[in-house]
Amino acid sequence: MAKPKRGKPCWYELSTTDPDAAGHFYAHVAGWAIADSGMEGMDYRIARSADDMVAGMMAAQPGMPPMWMFYVTVTNCDKAAKDIEKAGGSVVYGPADIPGTGRFAAAMDPQGAAFGILQMLDDDGHAFDQKAMGHGCWHELMTSDPEAALAFYGKLFGWKPGDAHQMGPDMTYQLFRHGKADIGGVMKQMPEMPGPDTPFWLPYFGTDGVQAAIARTAEAGGQVLHGPMEVPGGAFIMVARDPQGAMFALVGPK
Template sequence: MITTDFVPGSPCWIDLGAPDVPATADFYRRVFDWEFQSYGPPDAPDANDFGVLKRDGKSIAGIGKLTEEGARSAWMIYFCTPDADATTGAVERLGGKVRVAPMDAAEEGRMAQYTDPQGGQFAVWQPGKTKGMEAADQPGTLCWTELYTTDAAAAKEFYGSLFGWTTQDVELPGGGGTYSMITPAGQPEERMHGGLMELPPDALTLTGGKPYWHPVFAVEDCDATVAKVTSNGGSVQMGPEDAEGVGRLAVCVDPNGADFVLLTPSTPMPASDRG
């Protein structure tokens, strides 16, 4: 499970690059009841180009205007690190590439973004005043992270060397392949925070065959939330369907092409702060 008790290598933040921030924030408001809080100067023309998405007053994710030419709208997953500069050096030694060099976010923390050797993009966050997301593993929040990669063995070697992750392989029913569940270094199995799975390039249609990470959001009713996605301009790639021992899930795409997964877990979730 994902918690807000962040340890090195655990997911601690997510953000979304979008071509139209207010419109995209409105889509997620309708789907998850998230509220958008702008971080821009109120009178500036770009006041709404960056902000935070909140649920019940707690920060869930960041959202910013997509500015990189040719880039697709996508969710970025940040993993906690005690030293972004040291992690950057390790990424390069292990064959990854630096997309955004380590930089300070005022006094909130220090961040960097990378591409793994197979092409999957991810990021790290070195906590300052901001430790990370303020809620997780409850309805409307991040509950899992997932990597679709073209080489599972190489991905496990890279991330295992970088973060110290341990993995546990599970054979999917019906010959669906092997799914590797990820646990942060030195943590028990109940702190598993994600998984990775090998897929052929022709199955990775959103990225033209390149590996990618995506977030999984917990919801109380997968089918009802899927209906909100489709009625507000999003689409469904897979599901809703039941996964034994996991829950009911669906792979969705927002109106800009950013993918995410909805999951109603088979075990009860902690209640949100709402009465």
């Protein structure tokens, strides 16, 4: 049994107003195979890319807007939950057990962005893979205080700052890394940016062609907000909303 690690993105979860419609949408756009998880007493869908489980889908709680959230591995969920609160964040659910999987909690950072933590029983899963289509591969934080957010997540998960890219006046895109790999970026949230008014995380999933994914998004009733746009390294990205309103992004060749 492998020892649980700290700081690796390990799961992606969609809360939506219509799990059936959302499942059909992402199956068409991302190529996922989606089926019921079999969890007793709960309607929870599992999305697979090839043989790997990459995401979960469930009905949003009343009053909660449709949204994607991602989970990060911790070695001790209860301790990490206390560390979140000591650092000015808040735990909104848990810690609680997931039979056969581990122990988790849902939280918000000090600026208000939602994220999750997961202490896995054995390995850290295969949902995050920067070289595989349909898997999580990048994580973008729009926040009111990028420096404070990086310090918070750095202390909690061991993430380190990477390169910084100047996107324009007063707009810096700060990369962060887990180990030797860049896994995301942080930037100051501006009023003209699409998305919620409060800080939020935007997950990116790999695709085999961004232009084709844009066409599939429109065909399935989604709204393309941005892209295709080339990013450093030669990949292209697109940002969109699904028909229920949750934002997501895809990255891959044009």
